[in-house]
Amino acid sequence: MRAAMIRTRALVAVAPLVLLPALGPVADAPEPVSISGTTWFDANFDGIRQDTEGELWKLPVRVERADSPDVVATGETGVGGRYEFTDLPPGRYKVIIRGASERGPTRQDVGDDRTDSDIDQLYGQSNALDCTGGPCTVVDGGFAESHLDVGIEVDPATVKLPPQGRASVKVTVTNTGTRPWWASVYLPPQGVAVENPGGEGWVCNTVDPRRPNCSRFGEFLMPDETRHLWFDVVTVGAPSGTVDVSVLPGNDDNPANNHGLVHVTAR
Numbered sequence: 001m002r003a004a005m006i007r008t009r010a011l012v013a014v015a016p017l018v019l020l021p022a023l024g025p026v027a028d029a030p031e032p033v034s035i036s037g038t039t040w041f042d043a044n045f046d047g048i049r050q051d052t053e054g055e056l057w058k059l060p061v062r063v064e065r066a067d068s069p070d071v072v073a074t075g076e077t078g079v080g081g082r083y084e085f086t087d088l089p090p091g092r093y094k095v096i097i098r099g100a101s102e103r104g105p106t107r108q109d110v111g112d113d114r115t116d117s118d119i120d121q122l123y124g125q126s127n128a129l130d131c132t133g134g135p136c137t138v139v140d141g142g143f144a145e146s147h148l149d150v151g152i153e154v155d156p157a158t159v160k161l162p163p164q165g166r167a168s169v170k171v172t173v174t175n176t177g178t179r180p181w182w183a184s185v186y187l188p189p190q191g192v193a194v195e196n197p198g199g200e201g202w203v204c205n206t207v208d209p210r211r212p213n214c215s216r217f218g219e220f221l222m223p224d225e226t227r228h229l230w231f232d233v234v235t236v237g238a239p240s241g242t243v244d245v246s247v248l249p250g251n252d253d254n255p256a257n258n259h260g261l262v263h264v265t266a267r
Contacts, residue, residue: 033131035063035139036084039077039097042117042142045178045223047107049115049142055081056143059097066092066128088131095119095126097141104179106142107223117142122180122220149177150221152185152247154260160267161235166195169262171229171245173221180220183248186213187231191241192264197231204229239266 039056040049061083063073072093073085097119099105105121118126119141126139153172161167175181185202187194194212197204204214214229221227233243243262252258 030090032087033090033134033136034084034086034088035093035095035129035131035136036082037095037097037118037139037141039081039083039141039143041103042106042144045106045144047110047116047142048112049117049140056099057081059099059141059143061095061097063088063093063095066094088136090132093129093131093136095129095139097124097139099124099141099143102146103143104146106144106178113138116140121222144178146179147177148179148181148252149254149257150175150181150183150247150252151254151257152245152260154245154262157261158263158265159233160265161233162267163235163237163239165267166232166234169231169233169243169245171231171260172226173229173247174226175221175223177253178223180222182216182220184213184215185229186211186246186248187243188212188246189233189241189243191238192243193234193236194243195232195234197229199229200227202227202229233262233264235264235266240264 039059040053041056042049043053057077057079059077061075061077062071063085064071072088075083075085077083105119105124106117108117108120110116118139124141129137129139151174155170155172159167159169171185173185187197188211193209197206197212197214201216201219202214203217204212206212241264245260245262247258
């Protein structure tokens with residue numbers, strides 16, 4: 001008997017075919033951005049750089065995120081007063097430039113962006129920069145000699161009142177210096193009383209009638225800015241007296257105009 005021949009075939013398991021969705025092209029990484037600018041000395045405090053006004057070297061510069069104090073980059077100005085930060089990720093930023101102690105930022109955004117200063121006078125800080133969709137704005141910084149000069153004027157300077165009389169006095173406070181000012185006006189009376197002080201953002205304290213005072217808490221008086229306040233002067237027995245209105249900004253470069261004396265006489 002012929003032996004039967006048996007053929008066998010190996011069975012191979014085949015995984016089912018799964019079709020994946022087509023993938024689009026890989027997005028390019030966003031292009032980095034740069035921020036640059038120039039610092040200069042504003043000799044005439046007009047906020048505009050003239051050809052005769054030179055650059056300032058070695059001023060500290062930093063870049064922060066526009067909506068937080070997170071520091072992104074730091075450096076200083078170099079040759080020609082120039083600075084530049086490169087390879088920054090796209091985003092919204094602000095630039096802060098610090099001057100030397102004897103100099104402060106000049107006027108901001110007063111003219112052509114190619115020649116004016118782009119940082120504020122309080123903190124040396126730029127406006128928010130939108131660097132999300134292309135080149136970032138150049139931020140230049142002008143600095144002037146730091147000069148504090150706050151003056152007082154009173155109107156009227158002489159008041160004639162009957163016994164138990166009352167009159168209103170206007171006080172004009174003007175910052176004619178180059179630095180923002182934040183201080184107080186004092187209204188100490190002699191022989192008369194001061195009542196109802198206030199006006200234009202002043203916060204006044206009359207708890208001690210011998211030394212009423214008014215301050216601008218949280219708000220600076222900027223260069224060239226004028227603010228007014230008023231108070232009533234009242235005769236309280238004595239037929240005459242004075243109110244020595246004074247401003248105490250501290251380290252004023254022109255203390256001669258820090259006082260305005262109101263004379264009260266009998267009618």
